Amino acid sequence: MRNVYLYDGSFSSLLYLVVTLLHSSLTPADIKSYEEYQANLLDNAISIKLIEDEIIYKSYLNKLSSKVMHIVYYVYLSSNERKELVIYYFIKNALKYKDEIIYRRNLNCVNEALKLSKYVGSENHKFKGFLRFKELDNGLYYAEVTPNNNIISLLAIHFKDRLRNESFLIKDKKRNIYALKDESKIYYLNDKDIEKLNINLSDNEKDIEELWKTFFKTIAIKERKNKKAQMNFMPKRYWKDMIEMEEEYENSDKR
Amino acid sequence: MDLKEKLIILSDSAKYDASCSSSGSTRKNDKDGIGSAAACGICHSFASDGRCISLLKILMTNCCIFDCKYCINRRSNDVKRAIFTPEEICEITINFYKRNYIEGLFLSSGIIKSPDYTMEKLIETVYLLRNKYHFNGYIHCKAIPGASESLLKKLASLVDRISANIEMPTENGLKLLAPDKDTNKIDKIMKTVKENRNRNFAPAGQSTQMIIGASKETDLDILSKSSSLYNTYNLKRVFYSAYVPVNSDKLLPSIKMPPLVRENRLYQADWLLRYYNFKVNDLLDSNNPNFNILLDPKTDWALRHLEEYPKEINKASYYDLLRVPGIGPTSAKKIVSSRKYFTITFDDLKKMNVSLKKAKYFILCNGKYFAENKSLRKETITTSLLLENKESTDGLKQLSLFE
Ligand code: SF4
Numbered sequence: 001m002r003n004v005y006l007y008d009g010s011f012s013s014l015l016y017l018v019v020t021l022l023h024s025s026l027t028p029a030d031i032k033s034y035e036e037y038q039a040n041l042l043d044n045a046i047s048i049k050l051i052e053d054e055i056i057y058k059s060y061l062n063k064l065s066s067k068v069m070h071i072v073y074y075v076y077l078s079s080n081e082r083k084e085l086v087i088y089y090f091i092k093n094a095l096k097y098k099d100e101i102i103y104r105r106n107l108n109c110v111n112e113a114l115k116l117s118k119y120v121g122s123e124n125h126k127f128k129g130f131l132r133f134k135e136l137d138n139g140l141y142y143a144e145v146t147p148n149n150n151i152i153s154l155l156a157i158h159f160k161d162r163l164r165n166e167s168f169l170i171k172d173k174k175r176n177i178y179a180l181k182d183e184s185k186i187y188y189l190n191d192k193d194i195e196k197l198n199i200n201l202s203d204n205e206k207d208i209e210e211l212w213k214t215f216f217k218t219i220a221i222k223e224r225k226n227k228k229a230q231m232n233f234m235p236k237r238y239w240k241d242m243i244e245m246e247e248e249y250e251n252s253d254k255r
Numbered sequence: 256m257d258l259k260e261k262l263i264i265l266s267d268s269a270k271y272d273a274s275c276s277s278s279g280s281t282r283k284n285d286k287d288g289i290g291s292a293a294a295c296g297i298c299h300s301f302a303s304d305g306r307c308i309s310l311l312k313i314l315m316t317n318c319c320i321f322d323c324k325y326c327i328n329r330r331s332n333d334v335k336r337a338i339f340t341p342e343e344i345c346e347i348t349i350n351f352y353k354r355n356y357i358e359g360l361f362l363s364s365g366i367i368k369s370p371d372y373t374m375e376k377l378i379e380t381v382y383l384l385r386n387k388y389h390f391n392g393y394i395h396c397k398a399i400p401g402a403s404e405s406l407l408k409k410l411a412s413l414v415d416r417i418s419a420n421i422e423m424p425t426e427n428g429l430k431l432l433a434p435d436k437d438t439n440k441i442d443k444i445m446k447t448v449k450e451n452r453n454r455n456f457a458p459a460g461q462s463t464q465m466i467i468g469a470s471k472e473t474d475l476d477i478l479s480k481s482s483s484l485y486n487t488y489n490l491k492r493v494f495y496s497a498y499v500p501v502n503s504d505k506l507l508p509s510i511k512m513p514p515l516v517r518e519n520r521l522y523q524a525d526w527l528l529r530y531y532n533f534k535v536n537d538l539l540d541s542n543n544p545n546f547n548i549l550l551d552p553k554t555d556w557a558l559r560h561l562e563e564y565p566k567e568i569n570k571a572s573y574y575d576l577l578r579v580p581g582i583g584p585t586s587a588k589k590i591v592s593s594r595k596y597f598t599i600t601f602d603d604l605k606k607m608n609v610s611l612k613k614a615k616y617f618i619l620c621n622g623k624y625f626a627e628n629k630s631l632r633k634e635t636i637t638t639s640l641l642l643e644n645k646e647s648t649d650g651l652k653q654l655s656l657f658e
Contacts, residue, residue: 095498103601104596125295129309132356162291162392163353184557214262216308218266219312221304230301230305233298241348
């Protein structure tokens with residue numbers, strides 16, 4: 001039987017579970033959130049009782065540098081199905097190798113952790129540019145994104161600083177979760193919290209979108225046309241949520 | 256004229272400026288403000304020519320009292336002219352910024368009435384944007400050569416980046432094609448910016464641009480100019496803009512398409528100067544004043560110095576690693592920091608995402624070469640690189656089409 005340990009999906013309980021396993025010298029075959037776990041005859045699904053003593057957690061987690069914790073957090077945001085196991089082994093080795101860990105790319109868990117966290121970081125960076133807000137008639141700025149990784153919190157923090165006086169709502173269409181920024185607070189919501197979302201555009205929204213599409217077309221130099229480069233830097237999967245590419249997306253085969 | 260038509264005219268005439276970056280500034284938002292600048296720069300879209308769109312790139316006006324031969328806006332051209340008011344520019348910038356279309360504004364202008372007058376108008380616009388609209392995002396503004404130093408300083412204290420385009424690599428080239436312009440005036444701008452630069456004075460530094468292929472200069476002329484600009488004025492970037500034939504003039508070359516491959520080679524060489532410790536003389540000399548169109552400058556250099564290869568990945572110095580084709584600063588740093596802890600094999604390099612396509616011909620991993628025969632001949636490597644390398648076969652196609 002494979003020992004699969006379950007947790008509630010939150011970052012803190014994942015960390016607590018990893019420490020509990022390490023402290024009790026238990027080796028997981030896998031770690032899954034309740035939500036994602038699918039029961040299976042070969043598995044022994046375990047909801048282990050987490051250690052209650054805070055001092056024990058601190059004795060483990062305080063040994064991890066902020067650099068290592070940053071990587072762990074980004075891996076946690078990844079959509080990779082092995083992410084929890086990668087985190088378990090990465091932390092286990094980080095306790096042994098300290099800060100050297102990030103140079104030990106010959107270890108598979110290190111290599112995987114660095115790749116996943118880099119992917120989350122670069123996707124976050126891309127969406128900081130590609131996300132598009134629309135102004136609604138109630139003054140709210142509204143954006144829809146479809147990221148591969150769970151980066152909505154990273155995006156919300158970025159835009160909170162930029163749009164200090166505006167309220168905004170970002171929807172992750174893939175996960176059906178929302179980040180609402182109002183005043184200086186960010187709230188994370190899901191479909192249940194948002195009974196009905198009225199997306200009525202403000203009066204001049206269409207005009208501004210039109211100006212942007214105009215600019216987008218005009219700024220390209222036709223003698224330099226290079227769709228391949230455009231597609232390379234801005235793959236098709238981003239297009240459907242980008243005002244200037246919507247039309248081209250609709251007319252293309254949507255692979 | 257409505258706003259949309261103005262935007263068409265004034266972005267169409269601004270598009271030939273190659274500068275796009277929004278990096279190098281960490282302007283913070285303040286309490287009532289909108290926007291901030293990201294140190295690493297953010298691309299917001301990519302146009303159908305593959306170029307990044309980061310800033311709202313527009314001219315304040317395309318009216319101009321000058322008559323630069325290569326420029327679409329020159330006085331003697333019969334084109335539709337428009338002028339944005341400062342408020343119009345601010346409104347578009349803010350509206351685009353709030354929707355996250357852009358990282359900020361890149362404002363340039365033709366010269367109306369006089370350099371001073373034009374500069375005053377630019378200052379008025381940027382001042383309004385910063386102080387009435389409380390915009391803390393990125394602003395890159397062109398300085399107008401010949402305007403007074405006090406105006407230049409005022410403008411620089413409001414923007415993140417300031418630039419003056421050198422346009423031609425030699426004074427003669429400029430005299431010939433831009434008779435109203437004067438190298439000294441551009442030098443003066445660069446000098447003032449260099450001497451005064453600080454957190455509140457063009458914090459993201461200055462850049463410039465050269466037009467490639469409108470005049471007779473060689474790649475050696477161009478790269479030597481860049482190198483001296485980097486050294487003298489601490490420029491952040493020199494941009495290269497392949498000449499797009501917009502005017503016909505007996506002084507201009509009669510080409511149909513912009514020399515894009517050449518432009519690309521210059522960008523590659525420019526990186527080698529700034530991040531790879533190469534000197535102009537390593538790459539070009541009077542016997543060999545232009546880049547090889549088929550191979551990137553670093554590969555070309557390595558093939559001319561095959562006696563120094565292959566390099567052992569586990570021993571070579573950081574700077575020697577940087578000279579291996581296909582290995583950049585990121586990979587070189589990864590290699591140097593990792594090899595303290597384990598001996599690097601070809602497999603490890605793959606894990607580290609080091610691209611081996613070019614590098615494999617020039618390295619040993621723990622004494623091993625990728626092929627049986629350790630001493631590959633120059634011709635063999637060149638041929639296999641050309642066959643493997645999409646970029647140069649694309650280059651070939653472009654060549655046969657355009658030149
Ligand atoms: S100064 Fe020369 S390059 Fe600039 S807009 Fe006028 S004609 Fe064009």
